Amino acid sequence: MVGKGLLGIYLTALVLLPIAALLSKASSGGTSAFWREITSPEALAAIKLTLAASAIVVVINAIFGTVIAWVLVRDEFPGKNFVNALIDLPFALPTIVAGLVLLSLYGKGSPVGINVAFTRAAVGLALLFVTLPFVVRSVQPVLLELDVSMEEAAASLGARPLTVLRRVVLPSLAPAIISGVALSFARALGEFGSLVLITGNLPFKTEVGSVYIFGQIQNESLPTAAAVSVALLFVALLVLGVLQFASRRQSRHVL
């Protein structure tokens, strides 16, 4: 009983109260004030960039993440265990270091002659880096469990490789890809640390939602910061909720 009480206090102090305070601050001026805050030109530009960059990044993740997972499960090559361990690096690496790492190769004075610093490409690059593991790690176990005999049967009945992929493999992987994509998207919406150094945080150009919120906090415009926070949080929860619902329906459909 004591344990449950302490646990309740811990969760309340760490999560419940802060979220309540955030919602209360965001709604303190009423609906019209909230709307005004999130549709101010700079806020709107930041939110739009965040949504667009996250959307593009998750599409790339879905494709490359699935290919990487396929290679890690179905292919054999020397150093595979090393590559497999490497996938988790973006989760283990502090985000500020991730930004610096990308900057050291793709920033000013790049040895390969590519300089994306302070451009929108940098936003995409940093988001791709930090969200890499999600799709790979959600597709990998499903692919491992997938029965190869289904594919062999399709092939022996004359299905071309592309047909096997489209009609046998991908439908089984779809829920896993979707859940990886949802997690990537939610992470990309809120990403901050890896973007700070490499994007230059230029308003209307490379400033994403979280960076805008950070700036507003520094300016002590807490209601503005809270309003944009709630808007982004709402989108993240919506995406996670909808995709969880969709994947549950999908798996019921398969069964």
Place this chain on the structure above:
Amino acid sequence: MSISPAAGIGARRPPVRGSAEAEARAARARRLGARTIALGYLALLLLAPVAMIFYRTFEHGLGPVWSAVTAPNAQRAFWLSLEVVAIAVPLNTIFGVGMALLLERGRFRGKWILGVLIDLPFAISPVVVGLALVLVYGKTGWFGDWLAENGIQVIFSMPGMVLATAVVSLPFVARETVPVLHELGTDSEQAAATLGASSWQTFWRVTLPGIRWGVVYGVVLTTARALGEFGAVSIVSGRIEGQTQTLPLYVQDRFENFDSTGAYAAAVVLALLALATLLAMTLLTRRAHRKAGT
């Protein structure tokens, strides 16, 4: 009459005998193609940049790196980071195991709310976590006056940094422990209880040994996240040099003050800790697989 998809495909392209060798060659080519794409992508996005930062750091030899990591402010940032981790991680470990037990074994209404609350920090931007904490514990926050009257400073000092770190790394232990608890089942716990063990004894002698690898895995993830936290700590710490500056904040500070040696050196220290985490994760999963295999 409807034609089954398989028959449709077969009608379009009947299997040709004798082309087995050609097909095997095509399959090999596809596999090589996929491998090239996957490894090329990983090399460009992960391996090359990480290798580059090590190269840039040690470009001018070990001397400058050594003096950069032993600079007083770097040392202070390093120890402060460890201090924050040393408080936040044990808290999240104890409460994480508790939350996992409640999620897996508890029977009460509204359990799903507990699950949502535990997972919420993963859906929230670290910046928003920082802001939300300021709104509760800051000078103008809900508890601001009360805290000031009692002489407690949370924001811009150690308690706030620990809070922020604990929030962002909250879900890991619970999330890693729930599945192992589920796998463990309640049979041996019930047996222990029948034989007269108190619930406390059952937890220490039966449950905890059964779930320890899940907990350890969660602790590794929590530590990595806590050590590298940037956004939330950046807001609640006020980034006072030498006082509330953790190692990730120090990296940013050095970089923005054009001290790239200092930034790279501190980043490499953090990267090495991340690689150690990765190694621990790999060894732990291998151990778990071995256990599952036998």
